[in-house]
Amino acid sequence: MGLRKATVLPIPAVLLAGVLTGCKTVDEAASPPTPTRSSSSPSAPKPSPTHRKLKPGAKGADVKALQRRLKELRYDPGKADGRYGPSTQLAVWAFQGVNRLKQTSTLGKPFWRALDHPKDPRPMAKRREADRVDVDLRRQYLVLYKDGRPRLITHVSSGSGEYYCAKDRGATVARCRYATTGTGDFETGRRASGWEISPLGQLYNPVYFNGGIAFHGALDVPRYPASHGCVRMPMHIAEYFPDLLGTGVPVHVRRPA
Structure with a gap:
């Protein structure tokens, strides 16, 4: 299984090309869906669909728009189905990493601002081969x-x-x-x-x-x-x-x- 903090597992080595390879995976519990909040006050402004706070489990046209935007920027959230599931969450983490945002599954104003004005990934080396x-x-x-x-x-x-x-x-x-x-x-x-x-x-x-x-x-x-x-x-x-x-x-x- 994958190594966690403060856990040491004696595991046999991989017998490939005479060197140790790989790491075993461990299922991680998915974040529970968050119910949509509704305002009881008729005067309270309704959040814009593109700026609603989103969490895993959210559904709707704004989630589909998020997925399409991520695809446009070369991230891959999986199928653009309007559901904020694990694949979308992984693409969000990658986007946050590139844009120097805190990597979190909850999407608020800083995320939406970055999505409107995304940064390019920073090259990792002086040599920048085309492929x-x-x-x-x-x-x-x-x-x-x-x-x-x-x-x-x-x-x-x-x-x-x-x-x-x-x-x-x-x-x-x-x-x-x-x-x-x-x-x-x-x-x-x-x-x-x-x-x-x-x-x-x-x-x-x-x-x-x-x-x-x-x-x-x-x-x-x-x-x-x-x-x-x-x-x-x-x-x-x-x-x-x-x-x-x-x-x-x-x-x-x-x-x-």
Whole structure:
């Protein structure tokens, strides 16, 4: 299961290419729907549909407008169905990360202002290849560039930083280490289709870029870093992410101030 704060789980190592890979996912309870509030005073102004305070569980035309706007900006909230569900929440977190907003599921005035005047993602490295992936570990988002422009921006969950012990391939004694996603400049390499099963967990459509560290879909992509080192992404994005990303594509991983 994914590592949480103050939890150390001794887990066997993944036997892939002779290095440790992946991180097991853990389901996170979804935020409960919030009932729509109505004003008992006839003189109280009704909130504008585009500036209503939204929380997970909200429904309506303004939620659909939010989803369409996020898609327009290259975030992926899933189907524009007018329902503020988990996929929309993950896209919101990514948008908040890029725009230096507090990452929260409740959307108020600061969020709507930023949505009207969004910022571009900041490059992670001096080298800005036309096709590349930038990963911001501090704010937990990823940007995939195609032809010099953002093609996809998504929330991710990287290494938790927790200490754990596991056996490497062929080892008889467990080796202990920290669950970290290393910073640096890498390239995409080996990949697998569908679920890749390992003692550390399940990785959906993994694309490796740093030894045993991969981008992969996961059933749980919390707001905080929670993996053994891999970069988790939402399942609906992992369905097509490998199709956007070739082999040998530069990957820049940073933890900016």
